[in-house]
Amino acid sequence: xxxxxxxxxxxxxxxxxxxxxRLKGVDFESVExxxxxxxxxxxxxxxxxxxxxxxxxxxxxxxxxxxxxxxILEWLEETYPTPPILxxxxxxxxxxxxxxxxxxxxxxxxxxPSVLNVLKGTYGADGDAISVWYADxxxxxxxxxxxxxxxxxxxxxxxxxxxIAEITLIPQVYNAQRFDVDLxxxxxxxxxDAACQKLPAFAAATPEASKP
Amino acid sequence: xxxxxxxxxxxxxxxxxxxxxRLKGVDFESVExxxxxxxxxxxxxxxxxxxxxxxxxxxxxxxxxxxxxxxILEWLEETYPTPPILxxxxxxxxxxxxxxxxxxxxxxxxxxPSVLNVLKGTYGADGDAISVWYADxxxxxxxxxxxxxxxxxxxxxxxxxxxIAEITLIPQVYNAQRFDVDLxxxxxxxxxDAACQKLPAFAAATPEASKP
Numbered sequence: 513x514x515x516x517x518x519x520x521x522x523x524x525x526x527x528x529x530x531x532x533x534r535l536k537g538v539d540f541e542s543v544e545x546x547x548x549x550x551x552x553x554x555x556x557x558x559x560x561x562x563x564x565x566x567x568x569x570x571x572x573x574x575x576x577x578x579x580x581x582x583x584i585l586e587w588l589e590e591t592y593p594t595p596p597i598l599x600x601x602x603x604x605x606x607x608x609x610x611x612x613x614x615x616x617x618x619x620x621x622x623x624x625p626s627v628l629n630v631l632k633g634t635y636g637a638d639g640d641a642i643s644v645w646y647a648d649x650x651x652x653x654x655x656x657x658x659x660x661x662x663x664x665x666x667x668x669x670x671x672x673x674x675x676i677a678e679i680t681l682i683p684q685v686y687n688a689q690r691f692d693v694d695l696x697x698x699x700x701x702x703x704x705d706a707a708c709q710k711l712p713a714f715a716a717a718t719p720e721a722s723k724p
Numbered sequence: 725x726x727x728x729x730x731x732x733x734x735x736x737x738x739x740x741x742x743x744x745x746r747l748k749g750v751d752f753e754s755v756e757x758x759x760x761x762x763x764x765x766x767x768x769x770x771x772x773x774x775x776x777x778x779x780x781x782x783x784x785x786x787x788x789x790x791x792x793x794x795x796i797l798e799w800l801e802e803t804y805p806t807p808p809i810l811x812x813x814x815x816x817x818x819x820x821x822x823x824x825x826x827x828x829x830x831x832x833x834x835x836x837p838s839v840l841n842v843l844k845g846t847y848g849a850d851g852d853a854i855s856v857w858y859a860d861x862x863x864x865x866x867x868x869x870x871x872x873x874x875x876x877x878x879x880x881x882x883x884x885x886x887x888i889a890e891i892t893l894i895p896q897v898y899n900a901q902r903f904d905v906d907l908x909x910x911x912x913x914x915x916x917d918a919a920c921q922k923l924p925a926f927a928a929a930t931p932e933a934s935k936p
Contacts (some may be wrong), residue, residue, distance in 0.1 A: 532910075565826060566870035567820060574815055582794075582829065583821035590814060602802060603786055609795035617794065621833035630860070637845045648842070659776035 516572040518563065518579075521722040523547060524620065524683035525581040526569035530717035531679050532585055536592045544724045547625065552653040582616050585676055588617040597679060609671045610655060611677040615684045619653035619698045623687065650684065657681075658698045669704055674711070682708050686719065726753040728784040730775065730791075733934040735759060736832065736895035737793040738781035742929035744797055745892050746882060757936045759837065794828050797888055811882045820882045823869060825890040827896045831865035835899065859905040861930045862896065869893075870910045881916055886923070894920050898931065 517533070519526045519542040533540045545568050546553045551560060554566045563570045570579040571587075578584070589597055599605045620625070623646050623720040631637040631645060643712055661669050669677045685705045696703055708714045715721065729745070731738045745752045757780050758765045765771060766778045767821045774789040782791040783799075790796070811817045817845055820919040833839070835858050843849040843857060871882050881889045897917045900907055907914055920926045927933065 516847070565830075565868040567830075573818065576815070576819075576823050577819055580822035580825040580829065583758075583818055583825045586798075586821055587818040590817070597822035602799070603788070603804070606785065606790055606795055606799040607788075609798055610790050613792040613795045613828075617792065617829050617833055618777075618779075618836075621829055622839065624830075626864075627834065631847075634853075635843075635849075637847075641846075643844070652838075656777040679808070 514539045516543055518545050518559075518570040518572075518577065519722070520542050520545055520568045521719045521724065523568050524687050525567075525616075527686065527717060527719060528581045528679050528724075529569050529588075529682035530722060531582055531682065531714055532588050532597055532676075534594075534713035534716050535595060535597060535674070535679075538592050542722070542724075550559050582603050582680075584611065585612075585679065589676075591635045595673065595676070597676050599675055604670045607660075608675045608677045611660065611669065612680040614653055614657055614681040619649050619684060619706060620680075620687075622649040643691055646691045647688075649704060650688045650691075650693050651697075652670070653684075654688075654695070654698045654701055658700055661704075662700045665702070667708065674708055674714075678704060678708050678714075681705065725922050726779070728753050728755055730755050730757050730771075730780050730782040730784075731934070732757055732759045732780045733931045735780050736899050737779075737828075738772055739895035739898070739929060739934075740793045740891050741781050741783075741796055741800075742801050743807055743894065743926055745887075745930050746925035747807060747809060747891075748800060748823065748888070751818065753784045754936075756935070766848060767928045778931045793797045794824065796891075797824075797832065797891065801888075807885065809886070809888050812929075816882045819872075820889045823872065824892040826865055826869055827892040831861050831896060832899075834858060834861040834890075854902055858903045859900075862903075862905050863909075865896075866900075866907070866913060870912055874912045876912070878920065886920055886926075890916060890920050890926075893917065894926060 517529060517540045545559055554568060560566050561577050565579050566577055569581055570577050571584055585597065599608055626641055628642055631642060664671060668674050681701060682705055727750055729741060729752045757771055757822055759780065764778060772778050775791050777791050779791055781793055782789050785804060811820055840854055878884060880886045893913060894917055
């Protein structure tokens with residue numbers, strides 16, 4: 513039976529899971545929960561009953577709907593270990609997870625629509641102010657990440673194949689480009705982005721390829 | 725040799741690691757990196773060279789300094805598996821990690837000092853406005869978490885002993901209390917907080933017990 517993924521094409525956290533599912537060749541069924549401001553399907557009573565956090569992505573396991581993309585990536589790795597999305601070496605595994613968490617815990621949360629809505633609604637931020645806010649957090653995070661991985665000597669960040677690090681990086685680069693963030697200070701990150709875009713699992717998981 | 729922890733007594737992400745290290749009985753040396761606004765030791769050239777993300781906590785492994793508390797918790801679990809801080813059952817492990825990530829990815833990042841500084845500096849938020857912002861994200865996250873775990877029938881959230889879920893929850897409750905957030909809507913979370921406070925590993929890891 514296909515794994516049920518509560519999904520939205522433009523959600524970058526959902527994009528992470530689409531990449532991982534395709535890398536691992538897991539059969540999945542995408543259930544569209546539109547976060548579009550005119551639809552806001554995540555606020556429907558039906559979805560709230562399934563997932564009280566009213567966010568995507570989420571998956572259904574043993575009849576339970578569970579969210580949080582980074583927790584789900586760990587579950588995918590344990591449940592479908594081949595090919596791995598974590599390095600086999602302990603220190604590299606720590607570094608790959610720390611890289612991913614810098615995006616998942618320090619960059620992406622600041623640019624979530626729920627946060628931008630408060631900035632607009634409570635603080636009167638206009639489009640330009642939102643762009644400055646958005647770019648600031650990406651630039652801070654990417655500056656730290658570029659320093660950590662510049663000069664790495666493997667085809668991908670932590671070895672010969674993409675890991676959880678690329679799985680979180682590539683959707684964040686997509687968001688950065690969508691908001692016209694200057695990415696020229698991050699040549700290592702951009703080289704990895706280009707390498708990943710050539711892989712079928714990444715190409716099939718993009719927002720454009722995932723529109724319903 | 726003691727594990728080196730770059731630590732700050734009031735950092736709730738560092739507090740997570742102090743709890744986990746004590747639960748597992750790992751010998752560690754706390755290296756104080758004061759985040760106090762009058763000190764800002766994280767911005768020193770020496771610390772920036774060690775950890776370009778200029779945040780705490782971080783640990784030193786094989787001569788490398790690596791940050792991100794959630795990645796470090798996974799490394800601790802792999803390196804010092806007894807007692808475990810993840811449930812042995814796959815679905816419970818997913819649920820415990822998802823619980824923890826709701827705090828680590830959706831609540832705590834919004835209330836980081838770096839974010840509050842932008843709200844104050846760029847948006848002119850005063851103390852009352854900061855309190856409203858702070859409480860809002862905690863209330864949203866805790867509302868989802870309370871719904872997820874209300875009615876659980878084990879001594880702790882996901883079994884007979886605390887896991888990564890309690891390790892992230894208790895420092896977040898501490899922060900909530902510090903900012904006078906109303907926690908009465910979250911009786912299950914508060915019951916778990918009280919149960920954890922009675923455990924020596926949690927009591928020894930509090931900010932007050934960790935002041936230099």
